[in-house]
Amino acid sequence: MSSASEVAPTIVVTCEHGGNHVPPEFADAFDRRDAKAWLASHRGYDPGALAAATHLAEHFGVPLISSTTTRLLVDLNRSLDHEALFSKFTRDLPETRQQAILDQYYHPYRDAVTSTIDAIVGRGQTAIHVSVHTFTPRIAGVWRPIDVGLLFDPDADGEAEYCREWQQCLMKCHPRRRVVMNQPYAGIDDGLTTALRKRFDPKQYYGVEIEISHRFVKQSPDRQRKVVDELIGCVP
Numbered sequence: 145m146s147s148a149s150e151v152a153p154t155i156v157v158t159c160e161h162g163g164n165h166v167p168p169e170f171a172d173a174f175d176r177r178d179a180k181a182w183l184a185s186h187r188g189y190d191p192g193a194l195a196a197a198t199h200l201a202e203h204f205g206v207p208l209i210s211s212t213t214t215r216l217l218v219d220l221n222r223s224l225d226h227e228a229l230f231s232k233f234t235r236d237l238p239e240t241r242q243q244a245i246l247d248q249y250y251h252p253y254r255d256a257v258t259s260t261i262d263a264i265v266g267r268g269q270t271a272i273h274v275s276v277h278t279f280t281p282r283i284a285g286v287w288r289p290i291d292v293g294l295l296f297d298p299d300a301d302g303e304a305e306y307c308r309e310w311q312q313c314l315m316k317c318h319p320r321r322r323v324v325m326n327q328p329y330a331g332i333d334d335g336l337t338t339a340l341r342k343r344f345d346p347k348q349y350y351g352v353e354i355e356i357s358h359r360f361v362k363q364s365p366d367r368q369r370k371v372v373d374e375l376i377g378c379v380p
Contacts, residue, residue, distance in 0.1 A: 153270040157201040160220040162194035163212025190278040192361030197276035278358035295331035295353035303350040313378035
């Protein structure tokens with residue numbers, strides 16, 4: 145792995161969609177027939193993501209920055225001007241209530257991640273930010289033949305090389321595991337890592353999103369844990 149510093153890099157683990165909790169003060173926004181189903185689905189959170197992120201953070205001995213508030217309240221992985229920042233349950237709320245959501249949930253989360261990386265960079269280290277997500281294995285009836293996706297900016301040399309090394313190790317050690325680059329989403333799509341790349345030097349910040357098929361956790365927590373152990377064993 146290339147690094148701007150001789151000091152060892154530091155891992156930062158985050159999980160933006162760790163749960164489907166609805167804060168009591170906004171429960172009225174979800175007083176609809178379809179809310180329960182949406183909250184229980186991948187629209188409401190990333191099944192298994194919190195467990196995977198917790199496992200990673202515990203292995204590396206670093207604090208986990210996570211949220212268990214449903215993404216249907218506000219999506220912490222979207223920019224303020226993104227059309228999907230608020231869901232159909234909250235996009236029509238009065239501006240004052242939307243601002244309260246941002247002040248209580250969105251900004252504190254993003255500030256926590258940014259300040260953690262600021263401190264690492266300030267020590268002359270490279271921050272390896274691993275943002276953990278899961279994805280639905282089938283969308284619109286189409287099967288996604290992917291087990292794990294590593295999402296990154298292909299134009300960020302250090303970040304790209306880091307992910308190439310990670311994938312190569314996984315392919316060598318676990319050849320049956322389908323680990324792909326920048327799928328099922330592009331690493332430069334709108335997201336927290338994309339926003340942070342604009343703030344930090346690419347030699348001091350690597351933003352990597354891990355996307356794990358949630359079919360593993362649906363089968364059993366142990367199946368997903370095995371996948372995460374494989375990822376851990378191949379971290380560059």
